[in-house]
Amino acid sequence: MNSSLKLIASFQYASEAQIVKARLEAEDIQVVINNEHTINTDPLISNAIGGVQLMVFEEDEAQAKKILESISKYSLDDEGEAIHCPNCNSSKIEYYTSITDFKSFIYFFVGFLFAVLPMYTKYSYRCENCKHKFNLK
Structure with a gap:
């Protein structure tokens, strides 16, 4: 695979990112989470480092954003x-x-x-x- 990862969402807590990750993976979209363990270790630095970052491959970006928009907050x-x-x-x-x-x-x-x-x-x-x-x- 020769595509790059794209940031589609960031969350303050890893648990929020895990829920969205599971939803995206249910649609066969590969997801990478950055900063999860760092923020689980010290949640106070979440805003300083950009939160828990949810990333997908470039070819899945449009579909992943569409799924994110369908999730009601x-x-x-x-x-x-x-x-x-x-x-x-x-x-x-x-x-x-x-x-x-x-x-x-x-x-x-x-x-x-x-x-x-x-x-x-x-x-x-x-x-x-x-x-x-x-x-x-």
Whole structure:
């Protein structure tokens, strides 16, 4: 093989790169991961060295980028369908944790102070367009 490797994505953590690598390999695309062991050893240098780099051969670059675009980075429901904002109907919904009430703050503080797990946190969805916060229930 006389083709060069092309960078198609970079990730902060190796686990994210491994998931995408598995998806690309399922489509018979050979994948090379750079900096994986370095960042697993010291995650704080991820941004300094360009993250965990996902590379494919030049002839597979277009197909790999198409597959990457098909992977949704936003939240999906149990059936795999995009969740829509009840306010603006956008499908750019992120799942996040928040500390909004006194009970969750106390659990977070005690957990942080004594390094006790698990910490109590609430999870909600937030629309990236209108910033509306909501739950599915």
